Amino acid sequence: MxxxxxxxxxxxxxxxxxxxxxPRRHWLALPxxxxxxxxxxxxxxxxxxxxxxxxxxxxxxxxxxxxxxxxxxxxxxxxxxxxxxxxxxxxxxxxxxxxMAMVFQDPATALNPRRSVGWSIAEPLTAHGNLAPADIAQRVAQALEHVGLHPHDAQRYPHSFSGGQRQRIAIARAIITRPxxxxxxxxxxxxxxxxxxxxxxxxxxxxxxxxxxxxxxxxxxxxxxxxxxxxxxxxxxxxxxxxxxxxxxxxxxxxxxxxxxxxxxxxxxxxxxxxxxxxxxx
Ligand SMILES: Nc1ncnc2c1ncn2[C@@H]1O[C@H](COP(=O)(O)OP(=O)(O)O)[C@@H](O)[C@H]1O
Ligand SMILES: [Mg+2]
Missing domain, CATH: 3.40.50.300 (P-loop containing nucleotide triphosphate hydrolases)
Known part of the structure; x- marks a missing residue:
């Protein structure tokens, strides 16, 4: 080529x-x-x-x-x-x-414990875009499938998943805007x-x-x-x-x-x- x-x-x-x-080593030291x-x-x-x-x-x-x-x-x-x-x-x-999107070491950074997993995954979309709720739900279901989880998992809360599953959910959230x-x-x-x-x-x-x-x-x-x-x-x-x-x-x-x-x-x-x-x- x-x-x-x-x-x-x-x-x-x-x-x-x-x-x-x-950090200053002495109060007289120059910044x-x-x-x-x-x-x-x-x-x-x-x-x-x-x-x-x-x-x-x-x-x-x-x-x-x-x-x-x-x-x-x-x-x-x-x-x-x-x-x-x-x-x-x-x-x-x-x-x-x-x-561009980021995935952190600790999935808790990306997931709100008081919100359903679907809510957290959708947040980057709902914060910026003006997609209809049905379209957002479909994008969330797709993202969950992309990371090997089930679309129904959107209704569950972060505490009911294992550490590895929570990191998959954080990855689903990262790809939701199609970065x-x-x-x-x-x-x-x-x-x-x-x-x-x-x-x-x-x-x-x-x-x-x-x-x-x-x-x-x-x-x-x-x-x-x-x-x-x-x-x-x-x-x-x-x-x-x-x-x-x-x-x-x-x-x-x-x-x-x-x-x-x-x-x-x-x-x-x-x-x-x-x-x-x-x-x-x-
Ligand atoms: N906001 C900040 N203010 C001052 N120093 C910082 C700040 N962020 C990082 N540092 C310093 O920058 C250096 C590199 O940090 P970091 O990028 O977190 O390293 P790594 O991710 O490779 O562990 C460290 O010495 C850290 O103390
Ligand atoms: Mg680091």
Whole structure:
């Protein structure tokens, strides 16, 4: 394929920097800045999964908040379809927000315990759009089926589901506006190991069905290897390594990546994706 035939990236992150005011060590000290992200650069195409791995405090969640325009960068750009999200006027940004959604580590963030699951899943639609109630109910039923749950589950309340099911419901809520990019911040870290693979497989299947792009954040290389075509290693706010999980396992340059890889002896990069493809016989 000719290089010019490639569609432009869905997401481009360019020279992104973020600083926060550092805590003052002494009352006479000058106000200082703590740099949390430093010149982060990457691209993500539709239908692809990019893994972002790094130790706690390396800046992963900050990067997610900047991409979803929940916070502003100190400098640099986040482009969606070539549009610089942080420089758009609010009216132009509002429709673009529907193209992106986030799944958090703890599904409780997305689910109101006092409301039915259907209400919580529908909320991103009811908050913005003007769809008829019957259309909303149909979209909720579809979303539940997409994550392997039953449309009748819409009437139940979050407490009656298991942790893995609650995370599926949070994923249903994230896809209800039909986004093109999902940012998944440690989506299975809070789940039992036995349930983690089920939720990852739901994500894998959704990606195939809907052509979603994923930015998958995790401190767990086994999780990244399960889903991602390409991965970045973030250390103290800088991208220190970039490649496929297989490439990095063979030849990581960076000592931090090497240490990360050594700490996960059991991973077989891409194995789940191959098993999945074989099973579904594409
Ligand atoms: N709102 C904030 N104000 C000040 N410092 C922050 C804020 N958010 C994050 N930080 C700091 O930024 C660094 C990176 O945090 P974070 O992005 O949450 O890392 P990760 O998700 O990789 O664990 C940490 O040192 C954290 O203390
Ligand atoms: Mg985090």
């Amino acid at each position: 000719d290089l010019h035939d490639l569609p432009p990236p869905l997401l481009q992150v360019r020279q992104l920097c973020k600083s926060y005011p550092a 200082a800045q703590q740099r949390v992200l430093n010149n982060v650069d990457f691209e993500l195409h539709a239908g692809r999964c990019l893994g972002l791995v790094g130790a706690s405090g390396s800046g992963k969640s900050t990067l997610a908040r900047l991409i979803l325009v929940l916070e502003s960068p100190t400098s640099g750009q986040v482009l969606l379809d070539g549009q610089d999200l942080h420089r758009l006027p609010a009216a132009a940004l509002r429709p673009l927000r529907q193209h 093109r990019l999902l940012v998944l911040d440690e989506p299975v870290s809070a789940l039992d190991v036995s349930v983690q693979a089920q939720v990852l497989n739901v994500l894998l299947q959704l990606q195939q069905e809907l052509g979603l792009a994923y930015l998958l954040i995790s401190h767990d290389l086994a999780v990244i290897s399960h889903l991602c075509h390409h991965m970045l290693v973030l250390h103290a706010g800088e991208v220190v390594e970039s490649g496929s999980p297989q490439q990095l396992q063979r030849a990581a340059h960076d000592p931090i990546t090497q240490a990360l890889l050594r700490s996960v002896p059991t991973i077989t990069p891409g194995a789940a994706r191959q098993r999945y493809a074989a099973h579904h016989n594409q």
